[in-house]
Amino acid sequence: MTSHVxxxxxxxxxxxxxxxxPLVLGGISVPHNRxxxxxxxxxxxxxxITDAILGAAAEGDIGEWFPDTAEVNRGRCSSEMLLEVWTTIQQHGYSIVNLDCTVFAQRPKLGSHKLKIRQHIAELLKIEITQIGLKAKTGEHVGPIGHEEAIAAHCAVLLQRTDSLV
Ligand SMILES: [Zn+2]
Structure with a gap:
């Protein structure tokens, strides 16, 4: 157990x-044709987000926690997986300072869905919506993202030791 705050x-x-x-993104169902x-x-x-939290706590990665060879994980709800991870990491003595996320998708436009996604994540992790940054980027019509063959996301998270909170 680390002593770093x-x-x-x-x-x-x-x-x-x-x-x-539809497109399942951030725990909500976004109307889309892909x-x-x-x-x-x-x-x-x-x-x-799950991998960012696991990385911050040095507790492995999502593939180790939920192998894609396991039948139990087929079609599994990612909100449920994130909650399982976060419950464990919390028990190991961490709270979330903030999350900063970026979704890379040519379509759909995510502007009108961002608030609902942030609300879902805030409720799931029991944090404030103001602790969650969510940004959207297109693929500029080039490469697998720009040609709508793929979607990607990045997340940075800062965790704080719960015992450092006063
Ligand atoms: Zn994935």
Missing amino acids: FRVGNGHDSHRLADGG HSVGHSDADVLLHA
Whole structure:
């Protein structure tokens, strides 16, 4: 167990996109004509957040926690996986200072969905919405993201030792 008060983590994830919606992103269902493909529900944003938290605590990665060879993880809800991870990391003595996330997708426009996504993540992690930054970038119509073949997300998180809180 570390004696450091703060620990930073970062997570990255990407998924292939296929025809047919909706797009599961940040724990909500975004109306779209493409969906992300994966063993679980393929929620790229929640996977990046989960990996950022695990990285900050040096507790492995999402693939170790939820192997894609395990039948129990097939189609699994990523909110449930993030909650399981965060419950454990909390028990190990951490709280979240803030999350800063970026989604990389050519479409759909995420502006009108950002608030709902932040609200879902805040409720799930029991933090304030102001502790969650969410930004969206397009792929500038080039590469797998720009051609709508893939979606990606990045997340940075800062954890604080709970015993350092007064
Ligand atoms: Zn993923």
